Amino acid sequence: MKKKLLIPSIIVLLTAFAVAGVFLLMQLYIADKSFDTLDRALKSLIDLQASAAYNGYFAWTKMYDLVMQGNLTEANALADEIPKSFPLVASAEIIQEAPPEENFVVGADGELLRIVYSIRDDDEFRTAPNAVAVTIIQASKLLDIVSPNGFKIDMTGGRKTTYGIHVSANLMHISLWNIIAMVLLTVLFASLLIQRYVKKTAFFLDTRGLESIIYLFEQTEKMSASHSRNVAVLALFLGKKLGLRGKKLRNLYVAALLHDIGKIGVPTNVIAKAGRLDSKEYMQIKQHPVISARILKSFKEFERLSPIVLYHHEREDGSGYPEGLTGKDIPLESKIIAVVDVFEALVGERPYRNPIHSFSAFEKLKKMPLDQRIVKVLIDNYSELNSFQPPRWVLSYSPWLLGV
Ligand SMILES: [Fe+2]
Structure with a gap:
């Protein structure tokens, strides 16, 4: 068999x-x-x-x-x-x-x-x-x-x-009707159980695939990977506050987890550079959302997430990259990731600068061309982050790394 x-x-x-x-x-x-x-x-x-x-x-x-x-x-x-x-x-x-x-x-x-x-x-x-x-x-x-x-x-x-x-x-x-009833019940219950099993297995394989990608990412881009985990949980928290549920929420989480995976394709010395980037280096950095989207497109189960990661550096006023989209054309999930991406970069540890306090970060966010509705939801609910319980399907969740 x-x-x-x-x-x-x-x-x-x-x-x-x-x-x-x-x-x-x-x-x-x-x-x-x-x-x-x-x-x-x-x-x-x-x-x-x-x-x-x-x-x-x-x-x-x-x-x-x-x-x-x-x-x-x-x-x-x-x-x-x-x-x-x-x-x-x-x-x-x-x-x-x-x-x-x-x-x-x-x-x-x-x-x-x-x-x-x-x-x-x-x-x-x-x-x-x-x-x-x-x-x-x-x-x-x-x-x-x-x-x-x-x-x-x-x-x-x-x-x-x-x-x-x-x-x-x-x-x-045992009558013929008893036997028919038993067979029908067996078919009904067994198909329900098999469906559940198949769904669970598919999810397991999905997440196993995802774990492997994250693992590879962590081996090459340690800083980006831990940043991505923080961004993913914060995006999940914010997504929930903004009313996303079920598959949409899970898509947001996975996209946030993988949004910077394209940094694998950018030279490490450029990623980790402490000083100012020259125009060539900046061009290389600006390629990472495109590479992220391309990587996700090559996985059948993550293909649908590629537009989300592609636009996570777009800005409301069209000043972002890679396409310079304006607010109405940027997917909501990309906007959420954009906000938490910037926020995590400000309050998280970086080799080239000290983290700033969340209140100072909020002030900076308010002045940036980000979706201010999302910024407000973040500011209004930030105090609840410590007690946030992520759903069971969240991968390798480690307690929130940022101080609240
Ligand atoms: Fe990024």
Whole structure:
């Protein structure tokens, strides 16, 4: 089996087991509830039968007198009428035995129910001391009435009912509809799980790719990479404040993380130069957004981010580079990155100058041709940055490096 089919196959298999398990549990639950209902119905039916037989034949002075006279033959002849009136009763007879205290007592004798009655006069004042009536009922007949398909007599493995008959539910009864329902549920749940798995895997691969790029970037441009991580988290914070959500926010974050990756293509001595850049060096520096955009374009998953990084040095008044766009033509995400890029450069550590305080940085930002709406959101919310909790998908997030 191909490796990439292994996980989905395992998911389908486990889902099928889970669905079958749930189905079985439901069957057990239903069987348990059904048993209680069956037991109550069975007891009522037996009580009804026994009570009717008792009141009709054994709380009867004529029967009582015959028994007291020792004329069991005639008493039994009367009792023989019972199976004719009560179809569930298989036999009825009068025998010599000590009577129960109650009107009747029900007991199980294998698959038969044996009901023993006291024999009394009409007023139930007197009880025959040495004789009882016994009727036999076949429990299977009762079950057929109360539960035609669900339960069967099972004297060895069944559950004991109130009157001692053991019954079990036919759990193995799985209909075609049950199987169809199980297959449909398995397909539904398994496809949902597989979708989730594929999405997670894709995201994992995406982020793994991204991690590798960042790693390479860090090896060559240590300063730029840590600056980019700061810019990315700050852009994320600001993006959220500006109402970006979901994919847009994630795109902003990744674009911010990679906005300066094009610096790989600019000579290190120019990047790290402490003094003033000459015009040639400045031209080289101005190429980095173009190189960043070109790099991102070559990755299918980051292609859509290339315009964002391409324009992160554009300015509202058209004084930026590489194309000199004005405010309305610059993507919002590029504007956000532009603001936090400048801000981080001012307050972050640099080899050629000391960082300035955030308040001084705000004053500088206010005078720059940046989108002042974004600058204001940054200034207004900056105090919340310390308590900002980045989303779970943020890569290698290290606590905010800037002092707030
Ligand atoms: Fe840049």
